[in-house]
Amino acid sequence: MTFNPSDLWAVAPEMVVLAVALAVILIELLATRREGVLQGVAAVGLLAVMAVAVWSLGRPTGAFNGMVARDGLTVFVKLLLAGVALLAVLMSRDYLMGLDKSAPTGVREEVKGNPPLPPPAIAGGEAGVRHGEYYALLLLATCGMMVLASATNLVTLFLGIETMSLALYVLAGIRPERPRSGEAALKYFLLGAFSTGFLLYGMALIYGTTGGQTNLSMISKAVADLGDGAPVMLFAGVGLLMVGLLFKVAAVPFHFWSPDVYQGAPTPVTAFMSVGPKAAALMAFIRLFGWALPDLADVWGPALWMVAAATMTIGNIVAIAQRDIKRMLAYSSIAHAGYLLIGVLAAGSPGVRSAATASMLFYLVAYFLMNIGAFTIAILVSRARPDGDYQIDDYQGLGASHPYLSAAMALFMISLAGIPPTAGFFGKLYLFSAGVNAGLVTLVVIAVLNSVISVYYYLRIVVYMLMRPQPSPVEVRISPAMTAVVLVCVVGVIKFGVLPGSMMDWARSGAENMAQPTPQVVVDVNDPSQIRQSDR
Amino acid sequence: MSNHLYLIPLLPLAGFLINGLLGRKLGDKAVGFIGSAVIGIAFVLSVAAFVELLGLPVHERHIDRTFFTWLAAGSLEVPFGLLLDPLSALMILVVSGVSFIIHIYSIGYMHGDPGYPRYFSFLNLFVFFMLLLVLGDNYPIMFIGWEGVGLCSYLLIGFWFTDEARATAGKKAFIVNRVGDFGFLIGLFLIFATFGTLSYAGVSEQARYWVGPGSVIFWITLCMFFGATGKSAQIPLYVWLPDAMAGPTPVSALIHAATMVTAGVYMVARNSFLFALAPATLSIIAWVGVLTAIFAATIALVNNDIKKVLAYSTISQLGYMFVGCGVGAYAAGITHLMTHAFFKALLFLGAGSVIHAIQHAHERAGFVGDPQDIRYMGGLRRKLPTTYWTFAVACVAIAGIPPFSGFFSKDEIIWRSFAGGHPAVGVVAMIAAGLTAFYMFRLLYLTFHGGWRGRRDQADHLHESPPVMTMPLVVLGLLSIVGGWVAIPHVLGGGMRLEHFLAPSFRIAEELSVMHGHHSVSAEYLVMILSVALAVGGILWARAWYIRNPEAPKRALARAKWLYRLLLNKYYVDEIYDYAFVQTTLAFGDGAWRWFDIPIVDGLVNGLAKLVGWMGMVIRRVQTGLVSNYALMMAIGIILVVGYMVWK
């Protein structure tokens, strides 16, 4: 087992992200109150990450003895994740600056019983969020997602998930002065750690039943060798591992954390969380279930089928009942996770594996653009309100006072509902045709019916904006960074809604250029001496 | 022209972008000019394309141009291609022509409205999607147009958004349409799964030599027809169209009479090669069509809202078009689509002129009232002479009196029902034709004849609309007279020129068709004479009741009060949908229902939406906010998932 320097290319984007994160922390130490500099460094750093990611593209191969993959799929996903982080960074400064100015204690928090304590002291004695810390955590979470998306070994999978999650737990609770933020962090943390336990137990069982394999392709081989003689413990392991990942994509019935966390977390973090972890975890899903365990598809397939159907249905139905736009978008993102699981299921049937993976990639890009766009506008509208709340009622009559902003929001809503000519429509079209090709006709029918239901609550925002009188005038102020975010999302949603071909080509070449690395030197399980030695 | 076919939809899109982005800066005059001009140019280009097509030999009249590869994903490859064949050539001519006239009319009608630029940009956008729908050479393009016109329709119905009822109507229309679109989309997925391609050319080529099971085709066509019932307002999804009358009247004329609602008919005609393989679906279409025709006609008999009468009349006439398709007479259906576009657009614009005048009078007299109730009209003949004469022409045309356009198209459909082996359908269609003549003339007499039944002080303020509104009426009036002359049947010495022109588009369907009815000249004469007699009878009856003896209807209605009530309440369909829904909900638990106290508002759509919303309210209660409950739910989920996988 030798170390090959070219392996570093496989993790080059992660290393750059890490370096930028450290740089941001250092800069904050040297130059406090330079929020613009911090944001700039983080943003430029992420652009550099994207450049490095493109640069690292090469022949599909593994690295570090099959721990991570270096292939088109990882590059595509890393670009997507860096893009998500970039837009999150761009929308964060306004949000954080707004906090610094406004009253540090939440105004409309309904704290019963004890009055809120004064905000906890932060080193330096200032209230509010330390920007450097915030950006660093965002970047560290991105790093974890990248590892998760490229993991081809259970160890790296686990490390990726945990790096991502630990950073996100803190990010959810990064506004300690707000009870809701703390509550979101606590719920996310406790349930996340709980699910990690199951994930790990599943890994342990898989490790044990496949004869000590942690590499995905070796697991695949071992499962194939076991054939019909696969022990029940293996199925239990696969099930527990699936549950652990389903928690991260917020699939029903493991979704309970997500509405509360989305609502409580700072909105840019919510926007980031609603796309990044889902994308990364779904890539892990694809590698694990689509590529390593298709032999067991008749075991995990029906279970995942039920989960997918329940996820999209529950997500859509409960979204209708929401009055808070962040909660509505949370349930909507649950529903979208359900649609995306169709792609995972389709990837389980070998014939359409690449097409299904590609359609998921496209859907993730579309979902990224429309969801980040919607959250950005939600931030803008809530900031225009004195209490900074996120009620759907706040959108009444916005069309008359802010026509361009409303047009953008309407576009995102139409796209989320999957109505052409928007990116969301083609995302659904590709995804559902992959599903039909894989023979999942019933599930696709459920999904189409669900997207009809979803029209109801997405359209409500449009109705409120265009067809209701405004109760009281609001003035939305938009900074250049926010404008840039909204513009990128609008252009993307329209571009991929009218001419989706180029993006789909990239997604396809990414999905087809996929590595299945195996370790070069395997610990010889027939040679007990290696083990015995370490025992002493 | 065919090399630059893309310009035809592109021009309205450009108009939308200019008016939408710069409309406020340009001013109303420029907006109206640009909005109309782009459609006008598109119309000229359509004429050019049509002429070019006419210049080709018959078997070469099929120009399929691919402009670029639009999207590709594995086995799914969709080029951005436009198809110019007789069917689409006729459609773009009708769509752009009628749109142009209505744009001109709108300049006058919407004058001074604060939402003027928004109105024209939406209208342009609508025309763009409609042209895309009829020009596309594959299903995805058609679907995008299909969804797009629905979206614009929704935006325009709710145009005067200050009014809650109007906004609700828009939403209802959109959601009912989505229910239909759901069927259409499923049909598309089935087509893709069955044929592996989504282009008309590819599917029709395979359909031509189809040897697979007929049930697949049956389900595909049934799903697609379900989509058509949504867009074209047929039973059971017609409920949205009467409510859609909340929009500005030119919108009703363009979208809810002449173009968008005919998209379903176009879709069936375009897919004639598939429908021809599914005789069962065709029978369903014919029966749904004819039942809708008579059902809507009876409701129109008693309705008192000038636009609602026209709306039910539209539903009824669309039923005829589906009868045409259902009995395999696609060309007749499309011919009726064209003539209907002329006279129904004219009727709506005429109604708009009337409403405009009465609204004006209301404002002058400082009176707030419903300007659309025909019980408070009358005698407008002298006040609005141009409107009256053109409206009368349209009434004669829709009633089916030769030689006006409606006669030739409607009679052909009725005759083909008999000839195609559906005599029962033909009989019902004939009765509906008689009813049509009656309710249209009832409308005409109540509105324009007799004396003014509104307030006296308003009568002095009633004036004819400006020329920018009456000129379109005259043009459409002429078209309503001569429009049918391209479809004069052989027995009357005509050449059926439109049918021959359209024939290449339905060639495959003709080859596949299993229906070969007998053709007897004397029978055709008999049908013709009978339907004209019924129409004349209807007119005379209306005359007897509403001109000669205005007391007669009251006496008659007093005798058949229950029937009147049934019709006036539109067969209680909205209420039945409500009731069915309430029962379903009650089954879920009476207590919970009362607890949430959800008022029952309006029909199936709101009902279903409420049902789903109610489920949302219930299911969200599971989200207690307590971590321990979440953990418990997760644990249960884990036990279910893992347990299933272990014990399977």
Next chain:
Amino acid sequence: MTVGLSWYLWLSALLFCIGVAGVLTRRNALIIFMSIELMLNAVNLAFISFGRYLPNIDGQVFVFFVMAVAAAEVAVGLAIIVTIFRHKETVDIDQVNLMKW
């Protein structure tokens, strides 16, 4: 009677279930957190016993990673619980339900 792999696995499963039961029944955030740690240690036991009996070294390596991550989790988790305590002066998770439905 020999103590074989299955004994360890049953012990690990038992520990894991005790951990799960603790998470589900206790209301104190700290105790819940400890129960989660118990679950992780049950996993560690499973890994080590698999690694010992297969025999394969990777199980032990995995355990090191799990322990490192668990340590990081403790740091983050305690900080979050402290934040909650500052607001509520309690760590009873039933008091933490501002957001629901």
